[in-house]
Amino acid sequence: MAETAVVADDPPEEFAVKDCALVAIATGRKALTAQELRDHLLAVEVSSVYHHFWGGLLHAHFEEREFNNDFAAWVKHGLHDAILAERLAMLDPTDYPDLEELRRELVDLIDARLDETESLHWTRASQQFELTRSQIVIFDTGNRLREARELVDLIPNLSASSIFYHFIDARRRLAEHGNDFSLWLLRFGDEYADLRVELDGVDPYFGNLSELRDQLTAMMHRHLAETAP
Amino acid sequence: MSMLDEYAKVAGRDVIEHLRQLAEPLRGMKLVHVNSTRLGGGVAEILDKLVPLTRELGLDAHWETISGEGEFFDCTKAMHNALQGNRVDIPPHLLAAYETTNRANAEQLRATLEEADFVFIHDPQPAPLYALCPNRRGKWVWRCHIDASHPHRPVWRYLRNWVKDYDASVFSLPAFAQSLPHPQYIVSPSIDPLSEKNMALGDDEVASVYERFELDPSRPLVLQVSRFDRFKDPIGVIQAYKLAKKFVPALQLVLAGGGATDDPEGEAVLSEVRAAAEQDSDIHILLLPSDAHRTINALQRAAPIVLQKSLREGFGLTVTEAMWKGKAVIGGDVGGIRLQVINHHTGFLVNTPEGAALRIRYLLHQPDKLAEMGEKARGFVRDNFLITRHLREYLTLMVALLHDAADRIELG
Numbered sequence: 001m002a003e004t005a006v007v008a009d010d011p012p013e014e015f016a017v018k019d020c021a022l023v024a025i026a027t028g029r030k031a032l033t034a035q036e037l038r039d040h041l042l043a044v045e046v047s048s049v050y051h052h053f054w055g056g057l058l059h060a061h062f063e064e065r066e067f068n069n070d071f072a073a074w075v076k077h078g079l080h081d082a083i084l085a086e087r088l089a090m091l092d093p094t095d096y097p098d099l100e101e102l103r104r105e106l107v108d109l110i111d112a113r114l115d116e117t118e119s120l121h122w123t124r125a126s127q128q129f130e131l132t133r134s135q136i137v138i139f140d141t142g143n144r145l146r147e148a149r150e151l152v153d154l155i156p157n158l159s160a161s162s163i164f165y166h167f168i169d170a171r172r173r174l175a176e177h178g179n180d181f182s183l184w185l186l187r188f189g190d191e192y193a194d195l196r197v198e199l200d201g202v203d204p205y206f207g208n209l210s211e212l213r214d215q216l217t218a219m220m221h222r223h224l225a226e227t228a229p
Numbered sequence: 230m231s232m233l234d235e236y237a238k239v240a241g242r243d244v245i246e247h248l249r250q251l252a253e254p255l256r257g258m259k260l261v262h263v264n265s266t267r268l269g270g271g272v273a274e275i276l277d278k279l280v281p282l283t284r285e286l287g288l289d290a291h292w293e294t295i296s297g298e299g300e301f302f303d304c305t306k307a308m309h310n311a312l313q314g315n316r317v318d319i320p321p322h323l324l325a326a327y328e329t330t331n332r333a334n335a336e337q338l339r340a341t342l343e344e345a346d347f348v349f350i351h352d353p354q355p356a357p358l359y360a361l362c363p364n365r366r367g368k369w370v371w372r373c374h375i376d377a378s379h380p381h382r383p384v385w386r387y388l389r390n391w392v393k394d395y396d397a398s399v400f401s402l403p404a405f406a407q408s409l410p411h412p413q414y415i416v417s418p419s420i421d422p423l424s425e426k427n428m429a430l431g432d433d434e435v436a437s438v439y440e441r442f443e444l445d446p447s448r449p450l451v452l453q454v455s456r457f458d459r460f461k462d463p464i465g466v467i468q469a470y471k472l473a474k475k476f477v478p479a480l481q482l483v484l485a486g487g488g489a490t491d492d493p494e495g496e497a498v499l500s501e502v503r504a505a506a507e508q509d510s511d512i513h514i515l516l517l518p519s520d521a522h523r524t525i526n527a528l529q530r531a532a533p534i535v536l537q538k539s540l541r542e543g544f545g546l547t548v549t550e551a552m553w554k555g556k557a558v559i560g561g562d563v564g565g566i567r568l569q570v571i572n573h574h575t576g577f578l579v580n581t582p583e584g585a586a587l588r589i590r591y592l593l594h595q596p597d598k599l600a601e602m603g604e605k606a607r608g609f610v611r612d613n614f615l616i617t618r619h620l621r622e623y624l625t626l627m628v629a630l631l632h633d634a635a636d637r638i639e640l641g
Contacts (some may be wrong), residue, residue, distance in 0.1 A: 021251055023625040024415040026406035030637070047636045132401035132415065135629045139250050140641040159243050 011187035015180070017143035017154065020165040021136045024051070029131040032124050033081060038110040039070070040131055042168045048133040049106070050172065052091050055134050057209060058164055068205035070129075071106060078125035084113040094171050094178065138165060148185060148192055149224045156217045160209035167212065168204055177219055181216075195223040232278075233285050239422045240617040243445040248617065251624045252286035254631070254640055258346040259289040259367075263338070265305065265354035267294050269519070271418070271546070272351050272374055278421050278616055279623075286624075288316045289301045293341065295334040295355045300326035308353045311384035312377040314481055319384060328357060329586045333359035347627055368630040371398040374418070375544035376564070378404045396630055401544055402565055414626050417568065417569035420553060420610070425522035427553055434523070435530045442513055444531075448479040449593050452532035454525055454551075456484050457498040460541040462561065467505045467512065469538065472586035474511075477593055485515040533599060534592055538585050542566050549614045552576075552606035557599055559588045569614070575606040 032080040033217050041049070067073045067089040076085035096102040114120055119157050119228040141162070145154060158166075166180040175184060182199045185192040198219055204212055237245040262280060276292050283290035297305075299425065303321035311317060318526050334355065341476075342348050350356060352374055359369050371392045377385070377400070385407065392398060392624040400406045406413040420427050441445040451470065455461040463484055470482040484502065487495075499514075506512040516525055529535060535551035535612050537560045544565030548558050552569060558576035560566040568599045570576040577588040592599045632638045 019247060019250060021247070021621055021625040023622050023629060024403075026400065026403045026413040028406060028408055028413070030404075128404075132403055135250065135625070135635070136637050137625050137628045138637070138639045139253070141250060160245060161247065168639075185377055 011183050015145035015184045017141045018138055018157055018165050019141055019162040020136050020138045021135050021161060022055060024132050024134050027131045027133055031129040034110055034114060034120050037129055038107055040108050041103060044131050045133050046103055048131050049099050049103050051132055051134040054168055057168055074129045077126045078129060079123055082122055148188055151220045152224050155213060155220050158213060163213050165207050231285055232282055235423060236617055244617050247288060248621055251621060252288060255627055256287035257289060258566055260347040261291045261293055261342055262349045263293045263355045264351035265295050279620060282620055293338055297330040301330040308384055309375060311381035312375045314379045314456040331357040332361060345428060356388060359395055360391060368396045371395045373398060373400050376405055377407060382477060387573045402477045412629055416622045417614060418546055419594045419614050419616045420546060420549050421616045422553060426526050427550055430530060435527045438527045438531050442515060444481055448481055450481045450532045451534045451589055452483045452528055453535055454485045454547050457495050457502060459498055460539055462538045462540045463502045464505050466536055466538050468582035469585035472582060473589040474636060476590050481511045483513045483515060483528060485517055495552055534589060537566060539563055540564060553610040555603040555607045557592060557602035557606060559585050560629050575602060575609050
């Protein structure tokens, strides 16, 4: 897969509200051991790495996510290696310039753990890990914002998939700014600097998208409601 | 009122708006679904609603069926069983009937299929149509609804020759996917919330099953709806009931399944189930006709707890149906049940009759928890397993195929 071009962080004049849909594709790669996962990770399409870090957020889940990616969850609950699971769970995709680097780090962490513990070489998981990738289709809703205060009405009515696009997928697209809202607010200079800081500080991995929408809604109310029309 | 408006009432207005926007680049395109029957079976049930919904979204959607005689269906039945792991070869004369029948159907359908922008071929029956329509102009997708995770290899190799050249295939779970030289999409099955099996029923209709089947409405009831098949573990369900009944003496059990069948295995299992019930008047074994959808619907709504204690399962749409009716489900820790039953949230996954008995006791002693889990279960199905999600994923993969299966497709 061609890596997504990271766009220059020029704030747009209008905020274009977009939405997206994901569809999953089997890669045919299945792992029962840490070594098999490592070997598949080296060869699988890099979009599979994206899917197993981010794709889960588009599916409903009930409890706070124990891990921020599917690899860590499988290592913990399938392979029962808590140490490797914890190390994998602390990977933050935004620390890496692209998904290839993130893939490399995943493989390095598994290699290091295989060097540490012989039993992991032959431990078979209770469930196989099926590597999946996804395609994302992004479409323009036609909705445009010109004033920051319009976010107060917009956010609570955004679909979960639109939240995913503007807040989660943006982390992959944008060079410096973690989400489309913060980038757009830059065009207003320092006027909304506090809101931008708060938006950039959101850790989106551990809740679900509805909770994230509620969190953003509350944030917009705190910062913008008194200026709303 | 349009069908889309009807579905908006249960799935949400935003879901329908999402579909409209996703369908926009496909507007006016010709889509043809092909399967082997217009009546009966899960595929026909889905297409019956999917096709008119797709038309309302502006696509020129059609549904064609192929016809065949005895030997053709003997062959496709054997193929179906072989894909599910039955290690029986198909004799050459049946394969010859399969190919002859497809050639005859291709004569009838060729013009329609060759001019279509998208063709979805469902299951093995019409699979050769791709090769028999050489002047195709659109994208062709083979949709496999069968659990093909452990196919009988000689039969799969034969079928693979017919499907390998399609532009894409679709399987229900990643575990079902096979080695093919094209993208293999994963689209979970779905239920139709407005069908007789799942539509809302009045309280009187739900309550009527108590009298009809001599159940006591004042006493707790657990239900399993499934064929009398060893993989559905009806004997394990009876064992779980007996273990739980020591602690909940008022407990009643309903095992509801298909009627008498010419399947000798089914008859044998049914005999074992009757023997295991040992004249216990609180075990109700119901043999229902295949079209008893409203009765099943009412039973699922009447029972506070639904079991699906399968030992092996494809997806388990009976789990989805029960969850849609706001029921916590105690399900076997296998196959697609794992995707639906989330421990402590929408029900419990179990591995033994003892595990099922424990969870029956727990839920009957925690009515608030039971209600909370049922509510979550319904929401989970609304978000993940309704026909509207199924349609969204079909539209997404069609848009993706138009863009040569690129990983990111930005429209407009």
